Amino acid sequence: MTTQSLETAEALVELRQVSFGFGGRKVLDGVDLFFPRGKITTIMGPSGTGKTTTLRLITGQLRPDAGVVRVAGQEVSALDHAGLFRLRKRMGMMFQSGALFADLDVFENVAFPLRAHTDLPESMIRDVVLMKLEAVGLRGASRLMPAALSAGMARRVALARAVALDPMLMMYDEPFTGQDPITVGRVMKLIRELNDNLGLTSILVSHDVKEIMAISDFVYIISQGRVIGQGSPAQLQRSDSPWIRQFIRGEREGPAAFHYPAPDYVEDLLA
Amino acid sequence: MNPVRRLGRAGLNFFERLGRGHLFLLRVLLNVPGQFLQLRLLATQLYSVGVLSLLIIGVSGLTVGMVLGLQGYYTLVDFGAEESLGQMVALSLVRELGPVLTALLFAGRAGSALTAEIGLMKVTEQLPAMEMMAVDPYRRVVAPRFLAGLISLPLLAAVFSAIGVLGGYFVGVGLLGIDGGAFWSQMQSKVDFYDDIANGVVKSVVFGFVATWIAVFEGYDAVPTTEGVSRATTRTVVHTAFAVLGLDFILTALMFGGI
Numbered sequence: 001m002t003t004q005s006l007e008t009a010e011a012l013v014e015l016r017q018v019s020f021g022f023g024g025r026k027v028l029d030g031v032d033l034f035f036p037r038g039k040i041t042t043i044m045g046p047s048g049t050g051k052t053t054t055l056r057l058i059t060g061q062l063r064p065d066a067g068v069v070r071v072a073g074q075e076v077s078a079l080d081h082a083g084l085f086r087l088r089k090r091m092g093m094m095f096q097s098g099a100l101f102a103d104l105d106v107f108e109n110v111a112f113p114l115r116a117h118t119d120l121p122e123s124m125i126r127d128v129v130l131m132k133l134e135a136v137g138l139r140g141a142s143r144l145m146p147a148a149l150s151a152g153m154a155r156r157v158a159l160a161r162a163v164a165l166d167p168m169l170m171m172y173d174e175p176f177t178g179q180d181p182i183t184v185g186r187v188m189k190l191i192r193e194l195n196d197n198l199g200l201t202s203i204l205v206s207h208d209v210k211e212i213m214a215i216s217d218f219v220y221i222i223s224q225g226r227v228i229g230q231g232s233p234a235q236l237q238r239s240d241s242p243w244i245r246q247f248i249r250g251e252r253e254g255p256a257a258f259h260y261p262a263p264d265y266v267e268d269l270l271a
Numbered sequence: 272m273n274p275v276r277r278l279g280r281a282g283l284n285f286f287e288r289l290g291r292g293h294l295f296l297l298r299v300l301l302n303v304p305g306q307f308l309q310l311r312l313l314a315t316q317l318y319s320v321g322v323l324s325l326l327i328i329g330v331s332g333l334t335v336g337m338v339l340g341l342q343g344y345y346t347l348v349d350f351g352a353e354e355s356l357g358q359m360v361a362l363s364l365v366r367e368l369g370p371v372l373t374a375l376l377f378a379g380r381a382g383s384a385l386t387a388e389i390g391l392m393k394v395t396e397q398l399p400a401m402e403m404m405a406v407d408p409y410r411r412v413v414a415p416r417f418l419a420g421l422i423s424l425p426l427l428a429a430v431f432s433a434i435g436v437l438g439g440y441f442v443g444v445g446l447l448g449i450d451g452g453a454f455w456s457q458m459q460s461k462v463d464f465y466d467d468i469a470n471g472v473v474k475s476v477v478f479g480f481v482a483t484w485i486a487v488f489e490g491y492d493a494v495p496t497t498e499g500v501s502r503a504t505t506r507t508v509v510h511t512a513f514a515v516l517g518l519d520f521i522l523t524a525l526m527f528g529g530i
Contacts, residue, residue, distance in 0.1 A: 059403055085405040099400035102392075113404045158400075 012037045012169060012201040013058055018067035020053060027053050029225035030067065035203055040195050042204040042212045044247070045222035051205040052096070054222075055171050058203070059091060060084045071169070089117055092162035096173040098154035100146040100161075106133070107142040110161045117165060132160040135190065152179045156187070163194060169201050170194065176208040184208075188215050209248055213237070221247055292488050299487065302407070302414035312415040320381045320416065321423030325430065327380050328373060332364075332431035335372060336438025339363055343439070344447050353449055357458035360439030361432075365462065365471040366527070369432035371519050374478035377424055378511035382486035385416050386507040389490025390500035398491075413487050420483025421476075428475035470526045477518060482511045 013035040020028045027050040035041045043051050056062040057069050060076045069076045071087060079087060100109050110129045114120060120128070133139040136156040146154060155175065162170060172191065176184050188211055195202045206212055212219060213233040221229035221236070221244060229236060229244040236244055245251070262268065306313050339360045347353045389412065392398050398408045436458075443449045462468065486507045493503035 061399060061402065085407075088403060088405040091403070093400075093403045095396050095400055095403075097396050099396035101397055101400075102395070113406075116404065116406045161404075 010037050011035055012072055013203065014068075014070045015054070015057065015064075016068045016070075018057065018064045018069060020050070020057060020062065020064050026225050028057075028064075028222075031222065031225070031227050033220055033227070035201060036218070037201050038195070038199060039217040040191065040202040040204060040215060041218045041220070042206060042216040043220050043222060044207055044209070044212055046207065046247070049222050050225055051222060052173055055093065055173055055203065055205055058171065059088060059093065089165060090167050091169045091171065092165070092167035093171045094155065094159050094162045094173060094175060096177070098146070098151070098158040100149075100154055100157055102146050105143050105145050106138065106149070106157050109146070109157055110164055112161065113164045128164065129160075132164055133157075135163075136160045137186065152183050155179065156183070159187070159190070163198075166198060167200065169203070171203045171205075173205050174207075175204065176206060176211045184211060191215060209250065213248075223247070288492070291492065292484075295488050295491065296484055298409050299413050299417050299484075302410045303418055305410055306414050306418050309415070312411070313418060316415045316419035317423060320385070320419040321427065324377060324380045324423065324427055327376055328427045328431050329434050331372060331376055332369075332434035333438040335368055335431075336360060336364065336435030336440075337442045339368075339435070340439035340442030340447075344443055344449070353443075353447075354453035355457050355461075356439065356443045356449055357436075357454035357456075358461040360443070361436055361458045361462050362467060364432040364435040364439075365467050366474075367471075367519070367523070369428045369435065370471055370475040370478055371515060373424060373428040373431045373475065374482050374515040375512055377420075377427065377479075378482050378486070378508050378515070381420065381423070382482055382507045382511055383504045385420070385483070385486040386490040386493070386504045387500060389413070389416070389487060390493035390495070390503050393491070393493060393495045394497070394500060408491075413491060417483050417487050420486065421479045424479030424482065425472055425475040428471070428478075432471070466527075470522075473526070474519065474522050477522065478515050481514050481518065485511050485514065 011034040013033075015031060015033040017030050017032060018028055019026065019030050031054075033043070033054065043054055045051055053062065057064055058071060058076065060069075060079065063077045072090075074083070074087060076084070076087070100106075101112065104112065107129055110132055111125050114125050114128060118125075130139055130142070133142055136159055138153060138156055138160070141149065141153065141157075146157070149157065155178070159172075159175070170191075175187055175191065179187060191202060191204070192215060194200055204212065204216065213236075216233055218232055219230065219236055220227055223243065229239060229241055229247075231239065236248060239245065239248075340356060343356050343359045344353055347355055347359065389398075392412065398412065401408050401411060440451075440454060444451045444454050489503040489507045489510070490500075493499045
């Protein structure tokens with residue numbers, strides 16, 4: 001799929017010519033990203049290249065310095081507080097750290113968005129929460145406190161919480177990092193199933209190449225604030241761009257520098 | 272950076288932070304009335320901010336009252352006025368020591384805990400997660416804590432003063448042999464409800480407002496790192512101490528005159 005065909009396929013989320021910087025450092029520099037409805041699209045790239053920032057721009061937690069971010073036809077940076085909150089009720093996000101509320105147990109964490117935004121009776125909240133927890137394999141852990149969970153389990157609870165309100169858009173920030181191989185397989189299957197069965201649109205941010213290639217419909221590779229490659233996993237595998245090849249194969253030598261800029265090594269040692 | 276520039280930058284940072292603090296307060300105050308619709312959250316915070324501070328307030332009140340009783344007795348006895356001990360202990364506590372010491376202890380016990388809790392919620396992305404779920408952290412996290420502090424501190428100050436008076440009674444009447452009836456009657460006739468007790472309550476309300484505002488703001492404004500939270504917690508205690516002592520002088524001057 002090319003960028004043009006992505007634009008014509010109706011995009012639920014689009015970023016056009018978006019730039020963003022923190023204190024003089026440009027994190028994103030005029031990027032165009034399109035996330036089509038019903039698909040799993042992944043943003044891949046080395047650490048610190050603005051992947052999580054992109055998610056925060058989509059959710060309106062950050063506003064772009066230039067360019068436009070649109071979700072479901074609405075310009076995110078033009079929304080007021082109430083409009084933004086209305087939009088966010090239709091989005092789910094799984095944070096890198098899980099971000100569970102430490103003072104609530106697993107059950108109450110998943111019930112949190114339901115209690116905040118619906119008037120469902122307690123019996124129905126219980127059923128919904130147990131169904132979501134069953135899907136992530138943690139129904140038995142419903143009365144544990146977050147401190148008693150491993151990092152991987154916390155992330156799965158966060159996933160259950162993020163889908164509690166059946167959102168139209170799911171965002172996953174590094175969903176595979178720190179998970180054991182069995183859980184990685186289950187989480188991948190879960191992301192795919194949620195996407196297809198509920199008709200969601202999913203955006204993943206990750207640098208786990210193998211998993212991304214297996215699960216994504218479309219992949220963007222970002223480096224140093226720019227999109228350096230895009231395409232379906234098969235297209236990227238065949239790409240002869242040195243940037244893309246270096247990243248996908250995890251090669252140390254290549255156009256993307258491993259070393260932070262520094263003076264000459266020998267001179268530095270002898271200085 | 273040269274010293275003049277550094278001074279300018281520090282000044283700008285100070286005023287920027289002051290502005291942020293006031294905007295923050297405005298948003299918190301707008302969310303305070305809604306707290307009466309989520310009483311469970313408020314009750315939880317009243318427990319952790321108020322009830323859990325009772326022990327340190329009670330013990331401190333008792334010892335301060337006992338020391339006042341002891342020191343007051345040795346001064347008053349020289350003038351044969353030891354029966355005024357009740358009046359002296361009660362006035363010192365109700366007008367000054369009750370509100371001020373309670374606010375300082377509150378900053379150390381509850382204020383620092385509020386800052387650390389909110390700061391750590393920021394570090395562990397709980398506040399962004401809440402915003403992502405379209406739940407306003409001001410309404411869900413900050414306002415209940417602010418209101419709990421505002422309610423708790425005047426009550427804690429009252430407990431401090433009451434226990435302090437009992438401490439003074441224990442030393443003066445129990446150990447040093449002052450007449451119990453004189454102790455209470457002197458206190459009753461010389462402590463005025465409006466001039467002394469009401470003014471003390473006003474002080475403790477003002478201190479409660481300022482101490483809790485500083486605590487929740489420092490937590491919310493903390494740099495989301497381990498060091499950031501630790502600095503914010505320290506700032507809560509130090510800034511509250513300065514604010515309370517400074518305001519105490521101003522309020523005393525306004526209430527009891529003389530300047």
